[in-house]
Amino acid sequence: MLGAVDNKLREWAKPTGGLIQLYERGKYVFVFEDRFLPGYIAEKFGVLDRVRETTGPGGANPTISIGIGRGEDSYEDALELARQALEMALGRGGDQAAVKQGTNFEFFGGKSKAVERRTKVKSRVMAAALSDLLDEAANVIIMGHKQADFDAVGASVGVARLVMARKKPVNIIINRTATPAIGLIEHIEMLPEYEGVFVDPIVGLDRITSGTLLIICDTHNPDYIESKEIFEAAEKVVVIDHHRRMAKSIENTAMTYHEPYASSTSEIVCELAQYIEGGAAMRKREAEALLAGIVLDTNTFFFKTSFRTFEAAGFLRKLGADTIEVKKLFQIDQGSYRCRTELVSATKLIERALAVAVWEGELMPDMGVIAAQAADEMLGLDGVEASFVLYQSDGEVNISARSLGKLNVQIIMESLGGGGHLTNAGAQVSGELSAVQEQLIEVARRHLHEVQK
Incomplete structure (x- = not known):
């Protein structure tokens, strides 16, 4: 199958007279004149479709991702843009091409369902990094996106438990008048340790210090976060998200765990909790908050599920999450x-x-x-x-x-x-x-x- 893909890529590159070189298994560098790029754009990088039509062992269809950098004065700078574009294409689920010129991106393709590519090794590495950051923090502020839904709130609650296990002050930023998850928040506030944990952005801004760690859940776009003022005031930021990468994203973070193959941010937090001290001590209501986040984003395990999704749900059930209580959280009048x-x-x-x-x-x-x-x-x-x-x-x-x-x-x-x-x-x-x-x-x-x- 790799040979067939190689042939299609070389056929695609041949008309440009450019250099295409395999430098590592499954990875190529392609250098060609800029005048040929409009043709590739006009055909919307048809090579994506041609590669996908290839059939491998067991009927599997391969996909490729392409990153292109243009408009730079040197090969080195153009290669760096291409690397960033490829990272963006992969972060959006792969099977697509991304073209970057300056700070602007253009995207082509992305028609197929993203294929699971994450590993538990990555989860353990990220869990260790987050654990170190929590240990170093004087206090932790957690927030999701505007109009925080069940996934944003559930993931925030899961992270808050990891902070509480370290006996560090923690707050979750929430706009109660805009969130559709107010029932879930009230469900969590039945726990005595959550008294005063959910605060509005004005109160949260007053609690930012030089030792504060800000953790943003369920978004990586600075335009969508609950409070830009808190984000701008924080010196150290962590981002945990599952949405496909957008052209505008939060940069210069202490840690970014971006996993577009996960069903939800709550699923990601579940995996982290299994490798971080305090995760196994999660309360029943906290486990229900995380399960509610998974249920929302998968439409009750109908969309975007993998075996990892069900493993996370199993972990939460072991912690006491009641599926009937979760269903009640979704009831409407x-x-x-x-x-x-x-x-x-x-x-x-x-x-x-x-x-x-x-x-x-x-x-x-x-x-x-x-x-x-x-x-x-x-x-x-x-x-x-x-x-x-x-x-x-x-x-x-x-x-x-x-x-x-x-x-x-x-x-x-x-x-x-x-x-x-x-x-x-x-x-x-x-x-x-x-x-x-x-x-x-x-x-x-x-x-x-x-x-x-």
């Missing part, structure tokens, strides 16, 4: 249920494969959860490959996007300034609801037609 039902009933089908629903009524307190659940339900409609739910809040249009895997909703949401995964993504877009809806449909249609070619 009658008004919210009616809202979800109306959203699904009002679904408009675009070319049969795209389902779009818009909410223009009164916003429910848990609108984020309702939109995500409605998008999940809409995938059950015959012929639908991707679903989108839109609603306006605080001057922005929020979009929840879901896919069965044929269409990559991450690519669609990135076109609107958002991100996520192949089957689960979202965005917050400034503008009028109707205008954003039209923009979304145009982008989704274009992506659908590209896939159907």
Whole structure:
């Protein structure tokens, strides 16, 4: 199979008259004149598809990732940009090409499901690094993304337990008026050790010192974090996230554990907890918070699961996590249920494969959860490959996007300034609801037609 891939790569490179050299098993360097790059871009790096069509032993289909650097004055600088672009392509799940010029990225491909490539060795190494950072910290501040969901809150709670085991002061930053996970927070606050742990950004900013370690969970984009002021004030930052890499990401961290092959950030924290002192002492409610995060991001173990996901769930069950209690955390009131039902009933089908629903009524307190659940339900409609739910809040249009895997909703949401995964993504877009809806449909249609070619 490697020989067949090698032949396709050399055929692809031959028209440029450039140099393509295998320097390590499965790794190539390709140097060619910039004038040939527009042609590769115009064909959207068709070599990705040609390699994927190769069939190996057992019916396996190989994929490649390409990183290209351009616009530099030296080979060394261009190679560094190419290295960064390749790292970005791999961080987004692979099977794609990334072109970097200056600080700007362009992406092509990314149509296939990401293949599991992480190892437990990496988890142990990251656990040791995080353990050292926790030991050195005077206090720890933890926060997730804006409108923190069950995964962001669950992962934050899991990390907080590791901090508490070291008897270090810890706070979790949360905006209670914006989070759809308020029920989960109240569930955790039943534990006496969590009195005063959840604080708003203003209080959290006052607790930043030169010895503070800031841990950001479930996002790596500085535009999405709960508090930019806290981020800018912290001298030492750790990022733990599972979303596919975006062009804009938090840099200069003390540690970044970015694992796009994980189902959720809660799953990553579960693995870390098994190798860090204090992880096994997790309370029942804390284990339920982590399990709720996994349940949310996998849609009850339906999407983006691997054997590691079930291992994490098994670990949490051993710690006492009750699946019935977790299910109760996702319960909604009658008004919210009616809202979800109306959203699904009002679904408009675009070319049969795209389902779009818009909410223009009164916003429910848990609108984020309702939109995500409605998008999940809409995938059950015959012929639908991707679903989108839109609603306006605080001057922005929020979009929840879901896919069965044929269409990559991450690519669609990135076109609107958002991100996520192949089957689960979202965005917050400034503008009028109707205008954003039209923009979304145009982008989704274009992506659908590209896939159907």
